[in-house]
Every structure is written in C-alpha cells, then in structure tokens.
Amino acid sequence: MATRTHTPYPQFWRTVGGRPASRRPGVVADYAWPEGERPLRLVVVGKGGSGKSVISGTMARLLARRGRKVLALDTDSLPGMAHSLGMEPLPLPPLMEAVDKTEKGCWKLKRGIGAVRAVERFSTEAPDGVRVLEIGDKSDGEGPALTPAVHAFYQIVHAIPEANGLKEWTMVGDHPAGPKQTAHDWAPYADTMIVVTEPSWKSALTARRLTEIAQERGNTVLPVASKVTGPGDIDLVQEVLGCPVVGSVPADEAVARTDRMGVALIDHAPDSPAVRAIDELVDGLVRGTIRGAVDR
Numbered sequence: 001m002a003t004r005t006h007t008p009y010p011q012f013w014r015t016v017g018g019r020p021a022s023r024r025p026g027v028v029a030d031y032a033w034p035e036g037e038r039p040l041r042l043v044v045v046g047k048g049g050s051g052k053s054v055i056s057g058t059m060a061r062l063l064a065r066r067g068r069k070v071l072a073l074d075t076d077s078l079p080g081m082a083h084s085l086g087m088e089p090l091p092l093p094p095l096m097e098a099v100d101k102t103e104k105g106c107w108k109l110k111r112g113i114g115a116v117r118a119v120e121r122f123s124t125e126a127p128d129g130v131r132v133l134e135i136g137d138k139s140d141g142e143g144p145a146l147t148p149a150v151h152a153f154y155q156i157v158h159a160i161p162e163a164n165g166l167k168e169w170t171m172v173g174d175h176p177a178g179p180k181q182t183a184h185d186w187a188p189y190a191d192t193m194i195v196v197t198e199p200s201w202k203s204a205l206t207a208r209r210l211t212e213i214a215q216e217r218g219n220t221v222l223p224v225a226s227k228v229t230g231p232g233d234i235d236l237v238q239e240v241l242g243c244p245v246v247g248s249v250p251a252d253e254a255v256a257r258t259d260r261m262g263v264a265l266i267d268h269a270p271d272s273p274a275v276r277a278i279d280e281l282v283d284g285l286v287r288g289t290i291r292g293a294v295d296r
Contacts, residue, residue, distance in 0.1 A: 008184040009154075015106040018155060021188035024217070026161025029191075039068070040170045040285055043187035046196035047206040048177030051226040054255055055196055055278055056174040057084025058266050062282045063170050064128040071119060071166070072126065073157060073173040074134035075186050077146060079262075081174040082137065085126040086264035093136030094122040095149035098156075107151035116165035118156045127267070160189040179209050192220040192285075197241070199225060199233030204240035211241060222290060224281065227251045246290050247281040249274050 013019055023029075025041040033039075040063070044056035053076070064070045074081040079089040098118060099107040113121070123131040135153050136146045160166055173187045182193075193214040197207035207223065214221045225237045225248040238244055254269035261268070266275055284290035 012106060012151075012154075015102060015104045016108040016151075016155065018108075018158070020185060021158045021161045023161055024188055024219075025191040026189070027164055027167045028161075031167065036286060036288065039168055040172075040192070041190045042171065042192050042194055042285075043073075043173035043175060043182075043190040044194045044196060045175045045179075045182050045210050046177070046226075047198070047203040050177075050196045050198050050203055050207075051249060051255065052177075052194075052196040053080030053174050054084050054259075054265055054274070055194070055224065055226070055249065055281075056172050057081045057086075057264065058275060058278045059282055060085060060130050060172040061126075061128045061264075061266050062279055063172065063286075064130045066282075066286060068170040069168055070128075070130045071123065071169045071171045072130050072132045072134075073171060073187070073189070074132060075153065075181055076174055076176040077135055077137060078176070079137045082126075082132070082134070083259075083262050084264055084266075085130060085132065086267050087124070087126045087132065089137035090124065090134075093134060093146060093149040094124065095133070095135070095152040095156075096146075098122055098152040099148050101148075107148045109152060109155050115156055115159035115163035118152070118159075119166065122152075127264070154186065157186065158188050178206060179213060182210055182213050190219065192222060194222045194224055196224050196226050197237050198227045199229075199236045201236075201240060204237050207237075208241050211243070222246045224249065247277065247284070249277045249281075 028039050044052045046052040060070050060072045082089045102108050123133045126132050136149045175181045195207045195210050197203045211221050223245045225234050225245045228248045229251050250273045252274035254272035255274050258265045258268050
C-alpha cells in the first residue's frame, strides 16, 4: 500500500485535538467476509458535468436494493447527489448541530459524538433505506454559512474507518467537481475510487489527475466513461488516462431530462440505458469481477 506523504490541514487537527484517519479502509479490512458480502467503500469523483452524482446516487440505491446497509456521504454543497437519491435537499444541514466552536475559532465535534453516533443522529433517510450524511445544500447562496457542517463532516469521515459500529455498512461518497477535495483527503473511508470521465480531453485530463492522487494513496481506481455515444469515445478516454475503463454509461436523454426536472433517474426512468449500465457496474463490484487500474 502506498504511504501518504503529508497530512492535510495540520493546523486544523492540532486545534481540534484530533487526528486524520490512520488506516484505509480501517476495521472493515480486519474481518474475513463471506464471498460477495464484504462492504464496499467507494467514492465517486470527476470533472463537473461528468455525471458522477447521477452515478453515485443511483449506485447507492441499487446497492440498498441488494440488501446492503448503505451510507451515502455527500461532500458537495450542490444538491446533485440528493436529487439522484430521490430526496429533497434539507433547508439546514443536520450536522450544523454536531459541533461547538473552540476558543481558537475552529468547530469541534461535541463531546460524545463520534462516527457511529453522528450517523445515528445526523443522517437522514432516502428511498430504499439509504442513509445520507451531507455537508448541506448551498446552491442558492442563501441561508447561513455551512462552515460548522463542513468541519463536522470532515472530522466524522476521518473517524469512520475505525468505527466498529459501521463496519457492516457499504459507503458511497460523492465529491464536488475536480481534484481539490480528493487531494485534501475528504474520503478516507474509501478504498476504491470510481473516476468518471466524459469523452473529452478536459474531462479525461481531470480524471488522470484524480487517478494519480488515488495511486499515491494506494486506492483501487475504477475508471468509468460516461456520456458514451460509441467505441471511439471509450478509445479517447483510455488514450488520455493511459489505462482501460472498467465500464461505461451511455449518453442517455433520460439523464438530461431528469436532471432538468430535479428528480431521481432511478425513479423516473428505471429501465433507461444509463440505469442498466450503472446496475451492471454495481453487479460487478458486488461479485468482485471488476478489477481496477490500480489495486491495493
């Protein structure tokens, strides 16, 4: 496994008296799970507009339908994952109540709140029983700053890998566009990074940078081509990435239509080509038949 070369936000950790996650994915790797039952720990990343939120939200729902206990972790302050899960963005993030402000001005988790209790108290339920822990929606620019929720979320995700009470949970994260949050370690619970890219040089170059970050951490990398119209699109993505994709999601008018409506693709077009392609990806992950470009 690769060794991390730096600790993001060292001053923050000193101020709150905590520490970043030391193992990835933590206790889930300490058990001998029956075949096909090991909890998945995933984060979906990519350039803006690549379709990552549609993929992450749909994957979470499909995994829950397979009987998994699923926690969706939404780091994006835009409501893409919420819409893809089929839930309305909350007016005020529950995590705003999880922290107190220290004398040094940082927001620290309240006494007695660790990863398990945070999920119990501050996650909300989406269709199919998916639990959702989110930073919150700031898409309209209104309402209070999300800073307390952001600080709470970051501390909680770094506590998740060692949380025995969450070891049986499959987790699906959704990051904002680009490499910033990936570089700053916002998904330490994930051992697998699904890198979504459109068949364009800009999107694929962002995906290549994300792949490099994942390689530095020893993550398994699963490149997925999105909005594919033919074999040439897959060839372009693989050429820029320098590795094969493990799956592709076709260009699908149902995705654009449901995005305009602000509704979940899986609810309003469950038999669409995009949902079928995402379901095949989920099936391969559960069965263990998909191998990544970089394996742990």
